[in-house]
Amino acid sequence: MIEIINAWPVFLLIFIRVTSFFVTVPLFSYRNIPAVHKVGFSFFLSYIMFFTIEHPIIEIDEKFFLLLLKEILVGLLLGLIAFMVMSAVQIAGGFIDFQMGFAIANVIDPQTGAQSPIMGQYLYTFAMLLMLSIDAHHLLLDGIFYSYKFIPLNELSISLGSEKLAALIAKTFGTMFIIAFQMSIPIVGCLFLVDLALGITARTVPQLNIFVVGLPVKILASFFILLAVLPAFMFLFEKLFESMILSMRSLLQIFGGL
Structure with missing residues (x-):
């Protein structure tokens, strides 16, 4: 009975970190997954991790509530940096929509509940399917599992004011925009050439209403180009997943003081 009472604080700390992680991490935090399933999955995953990781004896005192806040912060930030990297797909879709003429027509993403560009939502769906097909979502679970090696349960302080953390955030933003640009x-480059050709046509054939013809031509050309370059996107998606896992590991190393 005494062992069970001593185990509850440790299990609660593990459960809080895992649940906070699932609030912000891609794929597991989406709104179309029922909250009961999220909590249940967090509970059973925490139950497995409780018997897997090494944990000290923790008592419920004033320090315990500070540890709860630390676990919430670690889980949220770890999932948030993964979400930041995956946002590169939405940014790339915004660039494409602006050039295609779809920038005014945003859609509601049922997964996050926020407005997203049409092409961004289309590419993001492909990215999520590829993540599931290559088991990259298991690497996300590995990230929260191995986080206890960098940030023990009884460790109260984390390096939030470190210069390395600011450098990591800047590097993550840079990587996100570079992948979105790629x-x-x-x-976007091919549509620029289409715009150039339409401009030349408007100067050489003034009788042609280029504003009426140009938009359908750009949309049709965009679909053909997208169909041609879609296989190359899969390699960029794999690079995106790799950057996401490396960013999570770097964040854990900074929090662990390494």
């Missing part, structure tokens, strides 16, 4: 540049 995804969008084939379509």
Whole structure:
């Protein structure tokens, strides 16, 4: 009975970190997954991790409530940095939509409940399917599992004011925009040439209403270009997943003082 009472604080800390992680991490935090399933999955995953990781004896005192806040913060930030990297797909879709003429027509993403560009939502669906097909979502679970090696349960302080953390955030934003640019540049570049051709046509054939003809031509050309470069997107998606896992590991190393 005494062992069970001593185990409850440790299990609660594990459960809080895992649940906070599932609030912000891609795929597991989406709104179309019922909250009961999220809590249940967090509970059973925490139950397995409780018997797997090494944990000290923790008592419920004033320090315990500070540990709860630390676990919430670690889980949220770990999932948030993964979500930041995956946002590169939405940014690339915004670049493409602006050039295609779809920038005014945003859609509601049923997964996050926020407005997203049409092409961004289309590419994001492909990215999520690829993540499931190559088992990259298991690496997300590995990230929360191995986080206890970098940030023990009884460790109260984390390096939030470190210069390395600011450098990591800047590097993550840079990587996100670079990958978004690499995804969008084939379509955006080709549409620029289409705009150039339409401009030349408007000067050489003044009788042609270029505003009426130009938009359907750009949309049709965009679909053909997207169909041609879609296989190359899969390699960029794999690079995106790799950057996501590396960013999570770097964040854990900074929090662990490494």
